[in-house]
Amino acid sequence: MPISESSDLVMIDRRVTLKWLMGAMAAGQLAACGDGAKGVTWAEMEAIKAKGYGTDPDFNNTVAPWPLTMTQAELVAASSLADIILPAEGDYPAPSKLGVPAFINEWVSAPYPDQHKDRVLIINGLAWLDQESRARSGAIFASADTAAQKALLDEIAYKDRVKPGLEKPAEFFSRFRSITLGAYYTTPEGWTEIGYVGNQPGTGDYPGPTPEAAAHIKAVIEGMGLKYTAP
């Protein structure tokens, strides 16, 4: 049974959470009874049928028109995972403070084929994360202690060290990380951290590299025994 059929919950009250956990268990059982040699596998999900923004969208109203589909429990798991992927550091907040979980919701709810592929990975992946966490430490992923969370992620987060059988969860993690990073670094906070200073209309000639940037590349080029030509 695809997990989507058990994710028709919206509110996070106890009853609902339980219902959701049963769904997650069902997904886990599905995985467990899969072909042992193949490891964890997930079933296809039904495609979202909502309308897209169309071939001629109105740029004065850029809100995504499709309904959001993630459950509260899924959002909790997504939020916690995103914040472990990019923990807050100095001036730079955690992803959950910059709306990343909401963006992931927009992404997996979109009625387009690429996003559908990610939806199958992410919705099943988040359920797997909770299910696995409960099996190991008795708590859903978001409530597990940091050491337990990391122990779990270490089995799926590094491409050369994926635990055999967990290839699918590793694929989920990799996509989730990629979307998290994309969402994070396209915000003003992300630009500041990474050093993007564009989108500033200016007059006159394009100024080119700052003196510091030019001196730096000159030293690099000459250090390689090559010839530097000033721009």
Add this chain to the structure above:
Amino acid sequence: MTPDEPHDAVVVGSGAGGAMAAWVLTRAGASVLMLEAGRDYSPDESPMLNMAMDAPLRGVGTPDKRFGYYDATVDGGWDMPGEPYTMAEGSEFMWWRSRMLGGRTNHWARNSFRMGPYDFKPRTRDGLGVDWPVTYDDMAPWYDKTEKLVGVYGSNDGLENHPNSGPGVLQTPPKFRVWETFLKAGGDAINIPVVAARRAILTKQIDERSPCYWASACGRGCSIGAAFQTTTSLIPWAKTTGKLTIATGAMVYEVILDATGKATGVRYIDKATGSHKEAKGRVVVVAASTGETARILLNSKPNGRSEGLANSSGQVGRNLMDTVGSNISAYFPQLEGRPRYNEDGAMGLHAYIPFWDYKRIQSGEVDTPRGYHVEIGGSFGDPGMGVGSGLDGYGSSLRADVKRRYGSRIGFTQRGEMIPNANSYCSIDTETKDKFGIPVLKFNFAWSDNELKQVKHFQTSMKELIDKLGGTLVSEPDEPAKAISKGGEIIHEVGTCRMGSDARDSVTNQFGKTWDVDNLYLTDGSVFASKAHKNPTITIMALAMRSADNIATRLRTGEL
């Protein structure tokens, strides 16, 4: 005037070729009716300074908007609902359409490399393909006029087969950015040139169009007029003559001939009402794009002739060519952690690699008969959804990796010449009609060994350059047969109604006038006799200007 009244000229299409023809003709005093299948459009609609974060899905491409949410293309793309095209078994072809006023000029990358002397006489050089009916010297003044009018930045480097423009024609190119200077250092060491690119972008004000303000992707459309598109230039200029009538939502499907074999106009479907209409003119100019122009001719069946119109040579739809494309990208540790500054610049090429290996082709040391150029991309851009690609793990080390890697990756894109071959053409699919009831195009497409060898040359050369600069490939490129783009994917399709000096093996003469119908002209990429590696649009416009000049003279003398 209204679309129902007879005009001096009926022009089909408002893209590069159609708008240039309309402007030249109206300026010469002719009344012009422009029929455009798409909707009215102005880049005032462009969300110039919106960021990715303001768009659904951070602006990534979707089936609704293949090149991203903000891309200027409306009602177009690889697939258009209700307007299919088909492919012969075993063929793959991608056909990009932009059904809107201004066509694909609203979002093209503006790379504008004029063709050179070798490019107009390819058969004379290596015995392959056909020669053009014009020489480079015939075309040079038209390139100068076009580049000056359009506004093209670049430099005159005097390189073999990359001709200089006339004095005072080019605008000053923007400075190289750090990574471009870095590439130049590597190229200099192994004799691969890295020079200023040429793009149809203003760096100085001309007329009412402002110079580039160094922000905002040109593919969104440029509302300040710096990036050339017909909707901020040729079309409004033609309107100010008072001689241009535009009908949008006008889907042309055939050319009408009278009993004497002269064209009297075209038939079109008015999309708003669904009614079939006729537009009349003394001359008919078709510039609906390479594929669509062939489709209109093939669907026009004067006196029930099954081969279509202007097709006594049998060449209509034949000789379909696209640019050869493939990619390599690499990380350069030497660029990691470099000082930040604003690298948006002209949001595209400041520098490029022109083809350099002509001598070794001539001597036989290199086995690919035709060349290519390399378009390069790097920069500290808006990080976008791809910022995490190639990264591993999680936690604070991941944060550090993102910062370290930013701006250290360079992409190399091959843009090469394809030689026409008998397996690449389009014809009418008699089984399939679009939502208007018009029979659709069916594509056949195949690369030949010539193109595959060229991909190999590109891969070898770029690996050498990357190596010289201490870079590491993001991934080893596939073998050429897998690495090469699909037909049409580079969106430089040309050649379906080629010009020539002999009516037996070409569709038009050197002025785009069809051999079979004296007052029917073609002024888009369909008339190309070869597909040099240089991006086609500046040549489309130079040819269209020359052809329209010929039409204007003939209208004036009463010949038409």
